[in-house]
Amino acid sequence: MGAEDGHDIAQRARPAGRNRSDPLWNHVKSALNRLILKGELAEHDQLPSEAALCQRFGVSRTVVREALSQLVNERVIYKLQGKGTFVSARPDDQDFIGTTIGFSGELTDKSRPVSHHNLRRGTVMPTARMCKMLGIDADVTLVALDRLLSVDGHPRFIVRCVMPEHLVPGLDRLPMENRSLYDTIGREYGIKLVRAERWIEAVKAGPEQAALLQVPVGSPLLGIESVGSDARGEKIEYYTAHYLTDRSRLHFAVSAPNI
Template identity: 70%
Template sequence: MDAASGTDVADLLLPTNRSRSAPLWSQVKSALSQLILKGELREHAQLPSEAELCLRFGVSRSVVREALSQLVNERMIYKLQGKGAFVAGRREEQDFVGTTIGFSGELADKSKTVTRRILVQSRAMPSARICKLMNIAENTPMVFLDRVLSVEGHPRFIVRWAMLERLVPGLDSLPMENRSLYDTIGRQYGIKLARAERWIEASTASVEDAELLQVPLGSSLLGIESVASNHLGEKIEYYTALYLTDRSRLHFSVVAPSF
């Protein structure tokens, strides 16, 4: 059943045509693809089980598995261990890695509903890694804010953020569940980030990350580490982010250096 539309997904499926030259798995894949592209199968709707697909299409389980595998490779569906296959959301361009606008700021510009779950909000001393990248002393107070950001109800980012405490006094006690972080530091503290260095690497979901993002253990993630400076060149912000890319892709603009 497609909860969003009330349609029984299985009722939309017809048996394969064995007189056609196309392989059976290709026919199954094509039939499911058309339902997805036409909107008959909504984003994140669950597909029937492999057994039911075999029955509806009149094919073997190996045929169904090959069709589903191809749809996963083309990112039209995704699988959750122990739960089944689901229609993937549309992959959107995300530009935040190449700007200082922030995650929720860019998504808000695209009229997306962003919700935030606070994991950590405190004042503490930086780690050795932060001290090294920001070139600060180990006794420099910072405000830490760890959050899970969801888009349209689906967890997408885990962001572990920190900023020099002297620039954002009291931020550790502000209610941030319903606030954009970058809007808050801009409006309330007058902070504008002028430049950022970012490192990006492939990552996989740990037990904690998988639970927070509601994905299987070991799922592919994109890891981002960032250090940002103000207009004076002072490094004032650090964050790491784990980004679920099954429903979107990152966009960069690269400018050639002047000579």
């Protein structure tokens, strides 16, 4: 965005009037928020400089910084060091936590470009946790598939999945790059997951997760643990995942239990 564009935006953002009992920063924040909601500032557009906003609103730099800080906290805008302040992408609502179709399937339904990058494929022996979650013995061989999923080219989700090898023989040798796991096991093995239990907790990105998701170490993530079963109740899939939520929200639908 050029200087003239920033000048025009600052001019449009100038509030027409305000309630004197409200803090100045709140009116600056509201004016900028209105431009974003109306689409006059699009996703990833750069905001005018602090100096330009001070001039147009007739306020101090402290007031502008507080308004911008509030918008950053609400994830309406984001800052890039040395580059400026930009409008955040509007969050998508994701339903995959409450369904069995999985992250990539839910996004495919919304016609979003999802890419899958294989991090690891092969057979492994189960850990004690895998045995407990899948209800298997320690001598059962598992097929492991670790993947990085991206949306619109942005890394979003690291998932580490295992399935009993006797249920999906040869899965580790199938071409899985940019292919849906659930579609593949449905076509190749006739397996359809109809039920999933999931546990969710707030975690921080470690060095490996941060590098893969292209975020700073310590960034907030959702840690997810899941067990998927087929129509007979047989446990088919166990996965752990780290999910970056800065560009999306998770949607749940709940109802009262039958009495």
